Amino acid sequence: MAAAQLTPAHLSESHRPTLDQALEAIRTRAYWSPHPEHPKAYGENGSLSAAEGLAAHQAVLGSRFELDQPGTDGWTGGEVSPYGPALGVEYPHADIEVLLPAMRAGMGAWRDAGAETRALVCLEILARISARTHEFAHAVMHTSGQAFMMAFQAGGPHAQDRGLEAVAYAYAEQTRTPQDAEWSKPQGKRDPLELRKTFTPVGRGIALMIGCNTFPTWNGYPGLFASLATGNAVLVKPHPRAVLPLALTVRIARDVLAEAGFDPNLVALAAERPGEGIAKTLAVRPEVRIIDYTGSTEFGDWLETNARQAQVYTEKAGVNTVVVDSTDNYKGMLANLAFSLSLYSGQMCTTPQNLLIPRDGIATDAGHKSYDEVVTDLAAAVDGLLGDDARANGLLGALVNPDVKARLEAAAGLGEVALPSREVTNPDFPEAVVRTPLMVKLDGAKPDAEAAYMSECFGPVSFAVAVDSTADALELLRRTVREKGAMTVGAYTTSPDVERAVEEVCLEESAQLSLNLTGGVYVNQTAAFSDFHGSGGNPAANAALCDSAFVANRFRVVEVRRPA
Amino acid sequence: MAAAQLTPAHLSESHRPTLDQALEAIRTRAYWSPHPEHPKAYGENGSLSAAEGLAAHQAVLGSRFELDQPGTDGWTGGEVSPYGPALGVEYPHADIEVLLPAMRAGMGAWRDAGAETRALVCLEILARISARTHEFAHAVMHTSGQAFMMAFQAGGPHAQDRGLEAVAYAYAEQTRTPQDAEWSKPQGKRDPLELRKTFTPVGRGIALMIGCNTFPTWNGYPGLFASLATGNAVLVKPHPRAVLPLALTVRIARDVLAEAGFDPNLVALAAERPGEGIAKTLAVRPEVRIIDYTGSTEFGDWLETNARQAQVYTEKAGVNTVVVDSTDNYKGMLANLAFSLSLYSGQMCTTPQNLLIPRDGIATDAGHKSYDEVVTDLAAAVDGLLGDDARANGLLGALVNPDVKARLEAAAGLGEVALPSREVTNPDFPEAVVRTPLMVKLDGAKPDAEAAYMSECFGPVSFAVAVDSTADALELLRRTVREKGAMTVGAYTTSPDVERAVEEVCLEESAQLSLNLTGGVYVNQTAAFSDFHGSGGNPAANAALCDSAFVANRFRVVEVRRPA
Known part of the structure; x- marks a missing residue:
């Protein structure tokens, strides 16, 4: 683009309509984005195609980046x-x-x-x-x-x-x-x-x-x-x-x-x-x-x-919590949580860490499920999601640094392992460290478990915390958000009273809440113009x-x- | 008012129009206020008259204030x-x-x-x-x-x-x-x-x-x-x-x-x-x-x-500055500054303290005025404004505490006194400590004067600081705002170039600027809904x-x- 084109008139013509749409979107908070999500949407109107993007990337590798x-x-x-090669830039x-x-x-x-x-x-x-x-x-x-x-x-x-x-x-x-x-x-x-x-x-x-x-x-x-x-x-x-x-x-x-x-x-x-x-x-x-x-x-x-x-x-x-009280879509809940735990190997500030599950189990559309059943079924859902290595690689990515790997390995010693972490080979990048998520059972009533679940264990680690009741879960949720902060809170319940109670905790402690997600929206993902990322009102973030x-x-x- | 009246409907009927007007006012920043300034506007529609207000005040004195x-x-x-009596509350x-x-x-x-x-x-x-x-x-x-x-x-x-x-x-x-x-x-x-x-x-x-x-x-x-x-x-x-x-x-x-x-x-x-x-x-x-x-x-x-x-x-x-470069309304400038220096004995966070005046004098509609003439004429304007004790009491009020009095007394030793402070007797409150403003001449080029004019001397004290030029004044203004903060800046000039230059300093250092005030608006007064009080961008205030x-x-x- 020639310099002469970037006049105020040109800028206004090119972008004022987009700005106006963005202003409207933050006002209504309905879905909107001007940026296509699908890779195939690129390659025309001056945007780089997949091949051009790769070529541009490769051209930068091993060079001096002049500014x-x-x-x-x-x-x-x-x-x-994290996939192995030095960039050399x-x-x-x-x-x-x-x-x-x-x-x-x-x-x-x-x-x-x-x-x-x-x-x-x-x-x-x-x-x-x-x-x-x-x-x-x-x-x-x-x-x-x-x-x-x-x-x-x-x-x-x-x-x-x-x-x-x-x-x-x-x-x-x-x-x-x-x-x-x-x-x-x-x-x-x-x-x-x-x-x-x-x-x-x-x-x-x-x-x-x-x-x-x-x-x-x-x-x-x-x-x-x-x-x-x-x-x-x-x-x-x-x-x-x-x-x-x-x-x-x-x-x-x-x-x-x-x-x-x-x-x-x-x-x-x-x-x-x-x-x-x-x-x-x-x-x-x-x-x-x-x-x-x-x-x-x-x-x-x-x-x-x-x-x-x-x-x-x-x-x-922060320490993100999901309260599991009851559900009318057991399979959907398991699939949704399995995806949230797996995406980018849990290396998101929004990934759930503590799954609070009543030790007496929960009511579901598939009948009563004991604590152990819920944990086993969730582990199976993760296994199913990541059973195919190609799919697993596409979801997990690679561990970003050795600290995450070390934390993952240490976490296996924190309690009974409900879902062991598995090494996955990435055929394109054999040096990549790819791991499936680990899930560890902890008893919320045992003081020695608290050190584990009350700290952020950043990476593919979650804790299935057995709690005495949903009320107990809500108290633990409140304490966790207040003391440790949270970017996200999730909850599954069919009870209007429990729903109100978990909302009240989130309102009082300033935490963003996702309720009963069982489909293609995940607790760890937010959409700009509509969802807030963090609240700025608990220790996980000040904005x-x-x-x-x-x-x-x-x-x-x-x-x-x-x-x- | 009975409890039953304060329903949402009542509140909306009573106050929603006012809220809407306030929302409009902060958007346009035109003049608006729903609160009358004149004492005689009160006494009807449920508001206390002057006599009722005094009686209500007196009824509280010497009592326990139950909450x-x-x-x-x-x-x-x-x-x-500060007028003498103990409130006894x-x-x-x-x-x-x-x-x-x-x-x-x-x-x-x-x-x-x-x-x-x-x-x-x-x-x-x-x-x-x-x-x-x-x-x-x-x-x-x-x-x-x-x-x-x-x-x-x-x-x-x-x-x-x-x-x-x-x-x-x-x-x-x-x-x-x-x-x-x-x-x-x-x-x-x-x-x-x-x-x-x-x-x-x-x-x-x-x-x-x-x-x-x-x-x-x-x-x-x-x-x-x-x-x-x-x-x-x-x-x-x-x-x-x-x-x-x-x-x-x-x-x-x-x-x-x-x-x-x-x-x-x-x-x-x-x-x-x-x-x-x-x-x-x-x-x-x-x-x-x-x-x-x-x-x-x-x-x-x-x-x-x-x-x-x-x-x-x-x-x-903060340290508030007025830059005096030139004026097409010399009398108006003097009268305006005299009022600003006198109001509430200078005990406002917005009162000017440092008057920066070129040592070679300034151009005015009344001819060239030397530094000494400007200072003398301003002193005379203050004297004229406060010559009548009743008027002086009505403008000055009383010194709020002994620290202000002590500072005022000490300030007379900081340089040549251009305008001595005078005791005024308040016939209604003989114990009140009432003082007219002191003005001291300082040479901006002398390092030993800097300690005085670069500190806030809260109270009825101003410094007529002789500077080498308006450019010198602007540099001092910039340094003062950056290092000490300012709630207000004033400037008098007939030169578009100087006007732009002082605006530039205020924009760069985040200070609120009043230009060429010669009438009934004073640099130390701001109007809600239109004027900002402070900028939040210099050391005088973070909001x-x-x-x-x-x-x-x-x-x-x-x-x-x-x-x-």
Whole structure:
């Protein structure tokens, strides 16, 4: 695309209708997405086909990833795919004493462009990312370990949806206050007092987006686009094992910014040298006024405590619970849970960990099922789902790092194993570490079991926790959410009273609840524009994706008033 | 008003039109207020007349202020009017181990009432406060030291406006997400995935509002009403010298809540014993999830650092600047500044402190004026404004506490006194400490002057700072806002270039700017629904009154989704 095309008129023509649809979607929260989920939908109208995406990905491997950023003082890299191959890509390493001032330099013009132009530029960035979804799919797959189809969807259209959602919220919040106002206050018989006022949304400064290993784009885009759309410059600090998807993103953003006449340094990459720990250095820089982070509770807490000069948005660890009280679709429940436990080997912040099952069993449409029967049947459902290695590989992906593997192996010793984890061979990537989920039985009444089920065991590990009753389950649910946080809660019940009771716990403890999912929607998946990801009201996250609170404090409104 | 009248239908009929007007006002930011400023507007339709308000105030003096709160374990008081008399009012002291759980108990029903009912209940509280504006005027006067007319207006209608504004923002933000949604995702030839979703705004917990001495209602109402309207319980911790206005507020809120069928303990008072320092104890309680504070930077910083379990909104110290470059209305400028410096003896967080004047003088419609002439003429304007003692008393009020007096006395030694402070006798209250403003000349180029003008000297003290040029003034302005914060910035200029330059500084440093005020609008006054109070983007405050960011994170939205 030639530079001359990215005029405000062109941007408006290309993207204003999409922005309007996004604004309507976040208002109605009905289903909507402009980003196709099916790989075959790509390859026309300028988007890369499957073959072109693969070729583009392969062309980057083993090369230096040029970004033309100020202050580049060397090159760094070292990503190794969870599927085995080293990516061999080197990224510019930045001297932040040079880069940070360069990033601030473009903020005045970016502010003056106004909320609409900023939103439309963001939509152009997202459109170009969307056109290269096939390329991003490989980049996400070979950094996160997600299987290809998941990397394609979650790393592509779903991530783009979340980015667009953030842009829509940012635009809506910035335009709640008019650009100007005439103010006339009556003074009885005297002339009224009259002022002319202007209101300008201004970014806070440099926003630092700290990416994660498992969902570099999906978890990264909301903060990145929310900050950029609200007038900030954005410094992207990727996880050292998942740089490529965000480096691609930064390059596209810089291209678009330049073509639209803005300073490309409004978006930059901060790749780090091994062991450099640059996030801690950047997080407390006075220029950094916003931080988005997804990762460990330990570092999230560190950021909240130490980066006092910044607005800090964190998604941290949590313990997700499913309450199993009763069901009128036993098979559907088992199939649904089996899929949720298996997808991406449970390496999602939304994967259920604790399945709370009354020790006296549950009522189902297939008759009463004892605790043991429920556990055995669920184990069988997982086995059935993953019995075919090709299908298993397509669902599980690879373990993202050795820590997950170690945790999985240790978890087998925590109690009676109801479903052992199985090694799966990936014929395309023999080095990939692929494991089916482990399920361990624990007795909720035994104090020594509590240490296990009250901690996040990130990876393909779930606990079938025997509880005395559903009421007992709800108390444990409440305590778990309050003390450990939760990104998701699931529940199965045919009882209106139990339904109300579990809703009440979730309302009181601020947890997002999925009830009686037995079909093709899973507790660990949320849809942008309709579902909130996290609540921001329990310890698992201090923000939700995406709501007004996620964007409203990334900018301030400066008023200038003068006599009319 | 009988309990039966406060039905949802009654509340809607009484207050929905007002809420709609407030929502429209924050959208257009044109002039609007439902609360009359003139004392004579009261006395009909159930509101107290001047005589009735005075009588109501006097009836409270020397009495126990019953609130019927749980956990009352004694009585405390000790307010002494800055005008002399001890108020003699005793307030219940609370055992917070009893009070806090009692406050949480009503939150479920308050949440279930929904955003509209909560807003309407808040409007009923404000309407009853408005009806007693004459009584509140005396309570504010005799705690803050404001003169009667200012206590009436700033403590009455203007404070009520800010409370209503917060309710409007809270309602708007909570209703951006619909209460429910049907979600249907196409699946090609298969049946669509269908979910039914509900979205419920939930409060975070108990909100702690820490009141200030100078503007107990004006600075207190935004946080109080924002938190209550978003589903939280609110614990009001008044400044020990300004309890009465907030105790009256709490009593009215409790009455209205009870009459509307809610738990009155959703709003409670935490009066403290002398030296108890209860704010520190309350601020770190796990039940307290929101804190609003106006006061010293030291304690504001302490709250931000230590109350990590809460959302903390602070307004702290700042150094307000007026840049004097040139004017086409010299007399108007002098009169306007003289009023701003005099009002409430400069005891406003918005009062200008540093007047930056080029040492070579300025161009005016009355010819070139040297630095000395500008200072002398401004001193004369203040003298003229306050020459009559009755008028002076009506503008100045009383010094709120001995610290202000001590600071004023010390400031006379900081440089050459251009305008000495004068004692004024208040014939009605001979014990009142009434002082006219002091103006001290400082040379901006001298390092030893910097310690003076770069600190907040709260009270009737301003510095006429000689600068090398307007460009020099703008650099000093930038540094002052960045390092010390500012609630307001003023500027006088006839040059479009200077105007743009000062705007640029304010946009870059997030400061609210008033340009060329020469009439009846003053830099230290803002109008709710139109002007923002503070920006939330510089060190003087981390929030603005009132915008989306002020309310959006006081609640979270909990989603429940289930198969359709």
